[in-house]
Amino acid sequence: MQNVTTRTFDGSKANLVDRRLFFARLGAVGGGAVVAASAPRLLIAAEPPKSVGQKDNAAARQSRKTSGTTAKTGGRGKVQQVSAEIKEYKDSRTGARVRRLTGDGSSNVHPYFTSWAFVGDGADNAIFVSNRSGAYQWYLLEIPAARLVQLTAGESLSPNMGCVARNGRLFYFAGPALHSVKVDTLEDRELYRVPTGFRPALPTCTADGRYVAFAYCQETVLSTETGRIYSTMHERYYQHPNSVIMRIDAESGAAVAAWGEPTWISHVLIHPTQPNLILFCHEGGGTCVKQRMWIVDINDNQMRQAAPLYPQKPGESCVHEYFTQQGDVGFQYSLDREKGREEYNAYIRPDGTWLRQYLFTGPRPGHIQSNSDNTLVVGDRAHLGPDDKEGGQFIGLMTHVNGRVQVRRLAWHGTSWLTQASHGHPSFSPDDRWVIYNSDAGKADNVYMADVGSV
Template identity: 30%
Template sequence: MRQFRDPRTGRLITQLTDRGNNVHLYFTENSFDLSRPEIIFRSDRASKHERAPHENPHYNLFRLNYHTGEITQLTDEDHPVGSVTKTPDGELIAYLTAGKVKLLDTRTGRISVLYEDEGGYNLYSPSISPNRRYVGFARNERVRAVNTNVNYGGFKESFYQIKDGRITLARTDGSGYFDAYCDTHWLGHFQFSPDDPTLAMFCHEGPWNLVTQRIWLLDLVARRVRPIFRQDEQDSVGHEFWTRDGLIFFDNRGPGHDGTITSEGTQAVVKEPAPSEFRPYVGFVDRDGRLVRRVEMPYYCNHYHANPSNTLLVGDDAECLVLIDISTEQASLEVLCQHGTSWHTQASHCHPTWSWDGKRILYASDQGGRVNLYLLEL
């Protein structure tokens, strides 16, 4: 590890990793351990191959103590580890690899296979229920559109071609799995409610300006869905996640925004947004679909994450991480640091996330050519 001062703000930043590519959990999840000074992350440091972030690095799972710098390898998979989720205390970790959903019990080291696809579907967005009985995930039919993971390649094509998307639940005891919901859209961002194992959220994936209803709440008992935040014609909505108190956060950028950023600093699908008087805002919705808070933004970031009390947001704009105070009616912005990432792949997106106690922010950047992890303490 090394520490340095941000050249723009003077804030002290700790670079946690310095070899290979290192990627923390997606911003809808949380890499931090609830009770120990540790994070869970993916890295190709043990692969014995030097690969750029877009060259399909062979990732495995690791644990890092950000006080001591000690890193422990947790898996040794023959194929790269993809999306990852875990329980807040880090005891159970679910991950995707080679069409399988696997569950690691970090107390015993035991790894079990909960689901194995026969080749017809791609798997996305695993999530562990709060009662730890299920790992839920989205799976979508394989189509001819190839998502290269570089600058959202295949993003629009996948949106139009995928007509069979499913939410599947696998039992953590290994006794089987079942489809809880089937749809005619590309599904993603599956997330169990933080406090109710019978409720989950998912999205209709694709360019935000083309998706007419992004966020859906799934009742896993009744097997019914209902829209969360009903969209109008001008709404372009995305980057939804559950807050600690059980609300659903979303970002609404208005017409002409596809929710992406490329390494050229442009959108991937919308090339020339039409002029609009729409003012971007973020919102908090309850599980009945009521908009309980709307915070107008005179700017927008690529991702947001809320602190435990929903009074602060961390966001990543094109060049910097920013802290946004939303504790009052008018949001105020403070630059935290320059992140220096290229935005070339999903792995190099900053995806800043708060620690469970709201004292630290973890983010990624590929400045220097490889993805590394950085920690900022407030």
């Protein structure tokens, strides 16, 4: 990383946000009970309620018989002062104000770009997963106070296997078990357990945290693992593993099988405000998958049938779709022409109505995400033109003008791109003032945030 001037965050600063005030605000936007003390209370959760109109999940029920009703509590609620890790500096390449949020030498990864990475309305309280304790656990970082609170103490946790609702609820997988944690009380409940012989994929939740959706996929034996990212993708695709999409009611525990087929399903996304709509992809890479994006409506009053969100034609490819806060779908779209490949940011409604597309003058980012009103887009690459060789090392900000994407550089990330944890996966804070992203430029996976208004 470049030489920078740093400033250490100090928990004694006078402008710290009172923790009780934060949780009071959190309750006002739909969070759980407000704590009366400055540190979170550790509650022992009651047994998860049975599903409405059906028996509770048999696997989860059996687990409760053998291991109790809550996640293990060892380390959960532990508070650390991490002012030495949080550094603020001016990016020497772009002039951006940047904060490094982690830096103890462990692997630290913020939630996938399709999830919120903050709770509350601003950018003071970040959620990320870290193996600083020797195994991956989820943490809440109260940035102004440089105060780190351990939220989980489960087994078999990993990056990109959790999602966050702004009202202060974290959903995560511990092995096959889906858990819900309230960050204000640390109440941890097991909601569902994936059947034996299957493994879960990335969870996603509605904006209010009421519903969680994910796919589970048949476990298979693979022979093409080399240690490199995506090395087994084609083999898994051709195995046609059975996959099922589940939707879980986080309040009642009701589990609904939304869709299933003998195809590798991944990248499940539930609509932010319409929990009957679930977007998903057929996984396997662009050279194998002929139709990536699918959507299913699980309203009970109609025949359930998944349909292509955008029917792809030969020479077209779509990748890394996401829901905007307005409920439209943004994605990266590519079109092969005689003169070469054209790449776009594209937007479509859940009913398949094509909205608009914007052409890049150079290579596209790997992942994009929109701000609250979709007037600004962030990406993990920032190529300023077709001959720009350095754009893959920058977080980029994009605006759309006259059918084209205008790119400017926000901050240098310098990541290796070698692992999922090292991918930038940028997203905006709820107030649109900051972009959070990952990088392994310091020889460890760390979480950063850059001030949008500083460039």
